[in-house]
Amino acid sequence: MADLDRKQTREALVDGLFYPNDAAALSAALQSHEAECGVPRGKAFAIVSPHAAYQKSGSLMAAAFLAAADRKIRRAVLVGPVHRDFTDAIILPKSQVFTVPSGSFEVEEKSVESLLSCGTNFVRSDIPHLEEHCLEVQLPFLGRYFPGVKIVPVLLGRDSTANIKSLGKGLYLAFEKELSSTLFVVTTNLCESRKSEKAQEEADEIIALAEKKNGQALMEKKLSKRLTACGVGCLAALFLGFPGAGEVRLLGRAFSVSDAGADKRVEYAALAIGGL
Numbered sequence: 001m002a003d004l005d006r007k008q009t010r011e012a013l014v015d016g017l018f019y020p021n022d023a024a025a026l027s028a029a030l031q032s033h034e035a036e037c038g039v040p041r042g043k044a045f046a047i048v049s050p051h052a053a054y055q056k057s058g059s060l061m062a063a064a065f066l067a068a069a070d071r072k073i074r075r076a077v078l079v080g081p082v083h084r085d086f087t088d089a090i091i092l093p094k095s096q097v098f099t100v101p102s103g104s105f106e107v108e109e110k111s112v113e114s115l116l117s118c119g120t121n122f123v124r125s126d127i128p129h130l131e132e133h134c135l136e137v138q139l140p141f142l143g144r145y146f147p148g149v150k151i152v153p154v155l156l157g158r159d160s161t162a163n164i165k166s167l168g169k170g171l172y173l174a175f176e177k178e179l180s181s182t183l184f185v186v187t188t189n190l191c192e193s194r195k196s197e198k199a200q201e202e203a204d205e206i207i208a209l210a211e212k213k214n215g216q217a218l219m220e221k222k223l224s225k226r227l228t229a230c231g232v233g234c235l236a237a238l239f240l241g242f243p244g245a246g247e248v249r250l251l252g253r254a255f256s257v258s259d260a261g262a263d264k265r266v267e268y269a270a271l272a273i274g275g276l
Helices: 023-037 054-066 109-116 127-131 136-145 161-175 196-211 215-223 232-241
Strands: 046-049 075-081 090-092 097-100 103-106 122-124 150-156 182-187 248-257 264-273
Touching: 023 054, 023 136, 046 054, 054 136, 054 248, 054 264, 075 136, 075 161, 075 232, 090 109, 090 161, 097 136, 103 136, 103 150, 109 122, 109 150, 109 161, 127 150, 136 182, 150 161, 150 232, 161 215, 161 232, 182 232, 196 215, 196 232, 196 248, 196 264, 215 232
Parallel strands: 046 182, 075 150, 075 182, 090 122
Antiparallel strands: 046 264, 090 150, 097 103, 248 264
């Protein structure tokens, strides 16, 4: 622990807001969400998990991680979108450790360097990571099922053809020889706050395209704003990088009403991709 204490650390940001800020309460919440989801342990190659507050999507997040829980991995590559200050880049952290109330996760520097070598789209900056919640909320679940695993946190900044394609290619080049020891965790919700019917339609379309592993269509519809979901570019990049990843399985869906008294909602889902 002393070695970790000396390293540059990205502290928890949304503990107490999106999930409990007490280690014992967090452990109880994770156990409860696992019991709710009813998904068996599996060996998924990659998973898709939401990034809402646990009371909205915790059981889906548990389902996603359980679908890969029987894997023996050395690293988890966490890929998510930036929600503010859209840097025109793919951002890797300078921080060497990420912490949440349940523990600390060491960043795998070798993999960060490998991604940086994949193109000028990849940059290193802590600012987007310090402001972003989408990867942080995955960490307690990751630690529950893969204690001691190293992480490679990746944020996709501005959605563009160049950035999405570079991300897909970079993930392939950096990890193609280490797939058996790597878990890809892509985080996305399935729409922004929309009228109920439109929200369901968008979620249906994203799931259908994901089941076909159609990264090109996901990218094009995100860039044309036909799809509003924040992490669709990340999902597109995964399928562009690994078009033969294996069967895509829908593990569960949910939604939350975003504005009291208004007919608006946000859709969520958990997906498992392939199996080794």
